[in-house]
Each structure stands twice: as structure tokens, then as C-alpha cells.
Amino acid sequence: MFDPKKLEQIAKQIQDSMPQPVKDLGTDVEQKVRQVIQGQLNKLDVVSREEFDVQTQVLMRTRQKLTEMEQKLSELEAKLDKGEE
Incomplete structure (x- = not known):
């Protein structure tokens, strides 16, 4: 659902802002940060951008058909x- 590259970038920014003793704990902290971010997201x-775009197209087609029916x-x-006249 979420772009893994963006998630990775956010996790790296958080890790970079941590104090050095916390960074020294290694990949365990990095993995936990990713898990927390993913859980919150x-x-x-x-919805994903792709799903949003698909739904936008569906809505546009529906509006067009409604206009034609009206x-x-x-x-x-x-x-x-x-005929009544």
C-alpha cells in the first residue's frame, strides 16, 4: 500500500536524528523504527495513489454516463x- 522507498527514507531520517548511543544498537533499532512507522501508517x-487514480477514472466515467442519461x-x-399537446 505504501511506497517502500518512502518508508525507508522516513526510517532513515528518524534513525539519523537519534543520539549516537541509540544508533549503536544497530539494525534492531532500525527494524523497530520501520515496524512502528508501518504500523502507524x-x-x-x-488509499494508495494508484487506487485513488483508478477510482477517479471510475467516477469520471460515471459522471459522463449520468450526464448522458439526464x-x-x-x-x-x-x-x-x-405528444400530450
Whole structure:
């Protein structure tokens, strides 16, 4: 769901800002930082950019079809009104 490169970059920034004694603990801290970040990101109610783009396209097609149907309905109503006269 989340870009692993961005997650890696955030984890590195956090690790770089830690005091040296904490950094000396090694990869265990780095791994824990990644786990915490991933856990918090997973709690957020977000979608990937790809999924967002797909849903945007679906919405655009739906709007287009709705506009076409509204136009057809208007045409049918106009025909019915003429037929009643």
C-alpha cells in the first residue's frame, strides 16, 4: 500500500536524528523504527495513489454516463410533452 522507498527514507531520517548511543544498537533499532512507522501508517484510513487514480477514472466515467442519461431523459420528457399537446 505504501511506497517502500518512502518508508525507508522516513526510517532513515528518524534513525539519523537519534543520539549516537541509540544508533549503536544497530539494525534492531532500525527494524523497530520501520515496524512502528508501518504500523502507524496501516492504522490510517488512506488509499494508495494508484487506487485513488483508478477510482477517479471510475467516477469520471460515471459522471459522463449520468450526464448522458439526464440528456436522454430530457429528450424523452420533451417528446412526451409534445405528444400530450
